[in-house]
Amino acid sequence: MSKKFSRPQSLKETSTHYCPGCGHGILHRLVAETIDELGIREQVIGIAPVGCAVVAYDYWDFDVCEAAHGRALAVATGIKRCRPDKIVFTYQGDGDLASIGFAETFHAANRGEQLTCVFVNNACYGMTGGQMAPTTLIGQKTATTPRGRNPLFGEGWPIRVSEILAGLEGVSFVARTSLANPKEIINTARCIKQAFSNQLEKKGFSLVEILSPCPTVWQKEPLQAMKWIEEEMVKAFPLGVIKER
Amino acid sequence: MSKKFSRPQSLKETSTHYCPGCGHGILHRLVAETIDELGIREQVIGIAPVGCAVVAYDYWDFDVCEAAHGRALAVATGIKRCRPDKIVFTYQGDGDLASIGFAETFHAANRGEQLTCVFVNNACYGMTGGQMAPTTLIGQKTATTPRGRNPLFGEGWPIRVSEILAGLEGVSFVARTSLANPKEIINTARCIKQAFSNQLEKKGFSLVEILSPCPTVWQKEPLQAMKWIEEEMVKAFPLGVIKER
Amino acid sequence: MKKTNNKVLISGNEAMAEAAIAAHCHFYAGYPITPQNELIAYMAKRMYQENKIFIQAESELAAINMVFGASAAGYRAMTSSSSPGISLKQEGISYLAGAELPAVIINVMRGGPGLGNIASGQSDYFQTTRGGGHGDYFTPAFAPASVEEAGQLVCLSFDVADYYRTPVVVLADAIIGQMMEPATPVIKSGFKKTMPSKPWALAGAKNRAANIVKSFFLQEGRLEMHNELLKKKWDMLRKNEQRYHTYKVSDATCLVVAYGSQARIAREAVDILREKRIRAGLFRPISLWPYPEKGLRQVAKKIKRVLVVEQSLGQMIEDVRLSLPEKDIHFLGKAGGGIPRPQEIVQALEKLV
Amino acid sequence: MKKTNNKVLISGNEAMAEAAIAAHCHFYAGYPITPQNELIAYMAKRMYQENKIFIQAESELAAINMVFGASAAGYRAMTSSSSPGISLKQEGISYLAGAELPAVIINVMRGGPGLGNIASGQSDYFQTTRGGGHGDYFTPAFAPASVEEAGQLVCLSFDVADYYRTPVVVLADAIIGQMMEPATPVIKSGFKKTMPSKPWALAGAKNRAANIVKSFFLQEGRLEMHNELLKKKWDMLRKNEQRYHTYKVSDATCLVVAYGSQARIAREAVDILREKRIRAGLFRPISLWPYPEKGLRQVAKKIKRVLVVEQSLGQMIEDVRLSLPEKDIHFLGKAGGGIPRPQEIVQALEKLV
Amino acid sequence: MGKVSITKDACKGCQLCIAFCPTKHLVLSRELNKRGVRYAKAKEETKCVACGFCFLVCPDACLEIYTET
Amino acid sequence: MGKVSITKDACKGCQLCIAFCPTKHLVLSRELNKRGVRYAKAKEETKCVACGFCFLVCPDACLEIYTET
Amino acid sequence: MITEILLSGFGGQGIMSLGKALASVALKEGKYPIYFPSYGAEVRGGTAYCFVKISEAFIASPLIENPDIAIILNQPALDKFEKGLKKRCLVIANSDLITRAPARKDIQMVCAPLNAMALECGNAKVANTVALGILIALKPELLKKETILEFLNEAFISGELLTQNIKAFNKGMEYVNAAKG
Amino acid sequence: MITEILLSGFGGQGIMSLGKALASVALKEGKYPIYFPSYGAEVRGGTAYCFVKISEAFIASPLIENPDIAIILNQPALDKFEKGLKKRCLVIANSDLITRAPARKDIQMVCAPLNAMALECGNAKVANTVALGILIALKPELLKKETILEFLNEAFISGELLTQNIKAFNKGMEYVNAAKG
Ligand SMILES: Cc1ncc(C[n+]2csc(CCOP(=O)(O)OP(=O)(O)O)c2C)c(N)n1
Ligand SMILES: Cc1ncc(C[n+]2csc(CCOP(=O)(O)OP(=O)(O)O)c2C)c(N)n1
Ligand code: SF4
Ligand code: SF4
Ligand code: SF4
Ligand code: SF4
Ligand code: SF4
């Protein structure tokens, strides 16, 4: 018998600190798989965010850089410009990328930096215990929207980062996928691979937005969290390849 | 004989520090006229940016607040939320609004703050002596793009702020106008008035982007600067009402 | 809040939030960060109930500048964060000071530098007392050593802020923010002076000349004058607002100086030393700026040894040195979540005696 | 650059930019702000010519974090700004210090607080020397008093940064940044130690274990240890890198202490005083952190009066007080663009004598 | 029929009013105003049609336009 | 025909693999693993079709799937 | 005398509420409690813990030195905290989730199948209250049964939860008394 | 001896280049110059200025106390700086853009129609070089004519600009010499 599915080489044998059923775990593996498949482990430099994935470097077995909360794409810009032959990517949560770091995100994309961005949309701030994220759904209760997010209370609308960035000339590839089931996970893997390949081909900025379960903050069983993505999240965040060039 | 055109009451009798032919002077008058026409001088609170218009409060005769560079819409949010019965607007340059302050701009718009934003696009940083702005045209030479802005050098593309913000649900009115000739100036006045009326009607966030001449940085005679708007700028920044609701 | 005999069991973070509401804070904007998340969550719930304004800002920068706006509009406004987030607010705090706008900023300190960790720390003392932002300004800064005092000092901060037209920092540490203990809810700040009105506030130029709120003074000499005026304010604050607390100092021959949660830990050490018949006392600064140098000099008169204890590598010690230039000052400190424990303080002092 | 006898006429801003290039600065990111715009414009032009990287960042925050990335990648990296922009970089500087990344940060100081103005100032001394960011860290900081020295200190800063793995601040004031005077272009920093290699740099995990650049230490005790290690570095810097310059101190009975452009102005005052047969001397700190306390104590031995002169309301004076606790220290300062002039310094000293 | 009045010392001499006046009757003065610039002035007062173009384009609000009512 | 192998002590018991296995032959153990949780295990090893769904959804990379080649 | 109590288990096992309950009851009895939780990222996916100190009078230091009492609801908690326990520390351990015996022999460990007992009360989530019952049965001098019941009555205004918690508390008490008896 | 020179006029009148030219020429002659410009927003729409100090040896203080020489190209410049000029300060003023006589009687003012003279040289922009000619004619001890010409030859590699500037410089010199002669 031969192995058909097994732990990618770029994923260390450590077990993670993530909650049971957390999407970060799946995504870490997908990123590691992509890197192994493309054979770029020795060329890759990842940027870990400030968010639940802050210690991603404890799990990935390649070079990783920390970035201050929200500034991953600025840090990535600094690295990639100095080392244009390396493959540089960021891994960022929705709070990190779309709230505090939105200016850095937007401008890196607009400069068309040769970067890959893995954007984890879990509709909340996981690490700090479940506050509203820019992507929190309308009506969703969080620690800072105890009555459910409501634009009428001045809490804003869920931000569709992918659609916005797709409008920028520097951006070559944008897709939104989810982790809600095996099929979508395969699709996510495909899009992440494309986002990395694009960088190898120097096509410009690529981003994959992944709807990812956070059972803890959502206060749902892991399977229910998956279902909630399929049933609720995708309404606000339609899946698909949004831009390809 | 009766006065047909004269200095609005909300514009002080002081002469400005602006360079000859500077669009800020025209726009200051248009804002003051609008406020007078709507009869809201005693209700208005303006936010002056950091940019050439930093001392707008020396020229306007109503309450004005300073804001740190880029943070005008955050300051405006604080004021408007505390004084929902007042009419609060920001007056911001392209560096201020779209570069350093882009996150604040974007999020205030996304929250649908009941604010009016007068956005002065002069394709450069005027106050600091003519560096690249996010709106600088491709090929345009500035102090920091001595070879002409070039996306291939990683200097990014001119950002179409209006189109981007128009995509947000909290935004009710967006128009792009210019100061290139009397007709466009009248149109600008109309749009600014609409942007203020919207706030009176609590319709959400309104923004008018005005293509405005900066003869000094552009190193053009004032009239040539006007022509450059008509001939070059509008190609990158098409005029028109972009969103109305 | 579970209440018994008017004492409630409440955390420092919640007590500070509730005190802000009691102090008529009208506007709060904040951004999540550990270990102050309970504060922002509490405000999210309570401000709405009180018909006041709560905003989860997109960032710390946005939050401090929203506070700038709310304060310019004449309302009591507050923000809170923890160390890295407070670093991001430095420009805004400098602007508040320059524009002479009252505001309350709570820092529930954690371990640094950089991302550091989320354990308790006292490593932002320099930042707080020496104007982490640019320019010649100071912010009054109060450090609570108990949950109840955390509430009190928030109340006091609002009054000091309004009276002197200045941003005020409440410098708590993660221990104070996170721990729950019995506390009497705050009603009054204890600040005696009458609150001035706010004729400078922005409210529309109705029946008065236009108001301008600003920190920019381009004309030659004007900013210099402005700084001279600000200096008078700092001097007044230095004169009037030094606060401290002492414990068993009357007959003490050696003195521990510590603030915040570390002062409580030091107090236990003093008790242990007393049991060992060592005449130790505790000086606890409450106002970190202005530093209670008068009080310290007074207390230290008959003191032979001084030990400064901090959850840092040594920051407040500079103020102790500046206050007591003729004395030999010793230090015990740990940073990055390390906490000098009672027995360590005891040993350190025993070594000196 | 107009050249004669190997001296060129150049501004401080340009000299610093050119020195960075001479020091093999590979990456520069900055954001415009007066009075350092000439520096960023110069870099925009020259870095391209040198086949190096120039980025006009979208903000100061982005710039400092880009520098973080470039440095993590193992390259010499620099950013520059002026006071308000430097406040915005505080979080980033704290991260650099925490992650032990070398970087050079130039601050061409202007008047504060808040937006202040664009005249010369020295009001960011506290921010620079007391870690304006959160956490227990220090950044070596060098203050040039001439255009030539501005270049030299930038060169030196790159070496110090690499050697100690730390961000270094060049604290210039607007006068130094803006003025042109004859200067010899810098070739060498004068730093004697051998530069260490950068095995920690991120370059892909090829033939080695994966590298991690970080300032986060969650596990209990790890951040405390990290801080202890950092402390050793600060202590080493304190021991090795104190720098200063003196003028006519050998027989002096009264001493002026001043840095940056103010030191030059004070030097003129010393000359005037000497003409009046008053034995004045000048102590000019070059390293503001570590403060040259050893040198100052040495020089001050026979000094009766000390006058500290700053373009601020009194910041460096604290370090003079801490260095000379037994001496009576006097102060002359102005903030917000005010500059103590030679005659004012003369008068202030005459009053003391 | 209209009339234009120009606050001489407020004028920065940008000449925008001159360029946009449809009846081309605004000109630059020979003398300098207080600011030291050659300012805009009406050549022939009677030629103004009160269109307001000069007013609209003037960055310094130097002009007032009158009409017969 | 396939075979699934599960690293017992890495499992956090989220049950996603169990939910998504098309042949429904993964179950939760009665015993606890080192982490103190009930872990996923194969009820009948022969039932695995090597579809990899369990592998794909597992956040903790606990599973390996083998096929006959 | 200050009693130091450590409580630890999975998030969701009600460790924090139990800690707060202990502190609240102490306050009700006019004692001085301090409660200190673990917080933030530490809690993610792992073991949560909190500390409670209870004394007759004001407690200066909020630090826990060595717990006198430890309530340990799962194996990782035992692994993490065993070393720091005071000599003769009373450890109330959840035998349902603990797979190995402690290494230390100088502690008093009381094991009970807390999960099973909770289920018997009709709610898996009241394992914490079972532990409370055991604690009070073993250390009646710490807090009074009556105050605890009073507290439970206030905390769960009515209905099933209240009943389940009271059941759980009593079950814990009985467990000890049965063993004693 | 340190000579303090103030130069002021509209932006675009070449004030900054003239200042830098003075400093460059001084350096060429082995003297020690300091040049200090006005910068930033101050310059917008108004009057630009710069200072030059020239000495035989190192100059410590970069500050200008009271100018010995002032080159004043427009009225606002005169308004702004008149008060601070040293007694007997030599003021070279542009009569084309100056509309009132100075209030101070203790300064030496030399007026010349610099704009007109520049136009005569074929370029309105060389008014600054005309002023330089006047200055050097009046203060030959400050800088040598030869070094200036050398400097001009280097600064304008060739062509029209060079010719115009040399013309302008000579015109300035002649203006003084004619008046003297
Ligand atoms: C400057 C700063 N502000 C705030 C924080 C606190 N903080 C840490 S992670 C985080 C947000 C996490 O949310 P997200 O980016 O969505 O990641 P997730 O945890 O959901 O994966 C915040 C606010 C910080 N560390 N630094
Ligand atoms: C934090 C900070 N960064 C930079 C500056 C310097 N600065 C002042 S205005 C400005 C940009 C001006 O450009 P823009 O906003 O387009 O306004 P304009 O002058 O073109 O009207 C900059 C970078 C500052 N004052 N504060
Ligand atoms: S809080 Fe949410 S995002 Fe964070 S580790 Fe837990 S499940 Fe994952
Ligand atoms: S620089 Fe440009 S924007 Fe600024 S005042 Fe001059 S013309 Fe106007
Ligand atoms: S109103 Fe019209 S016609 Fe009259 S001066 Fe102005 S532009 Fe010319
Ligand atoms: S438009 Fe105004 S400033 Fe320009 S020339 Fe005419 S009147 Fe003067
Ligand atoms: S590979 Fe498919 S069939 Fe086999 S255990 Fe996994 S999910 Fe079930």
Ligand code: SF4
């Ligand atoms: S998906 Fe993974 S962690 Fe979850 S139960 Fe299955 S094997 Fe365990």
Ligand SMILES: [Mg+2]
């Ligand atoms: Mg998230």
Ligand SMILES: [Mg+2]
């Ligand atoms: Mg602009």
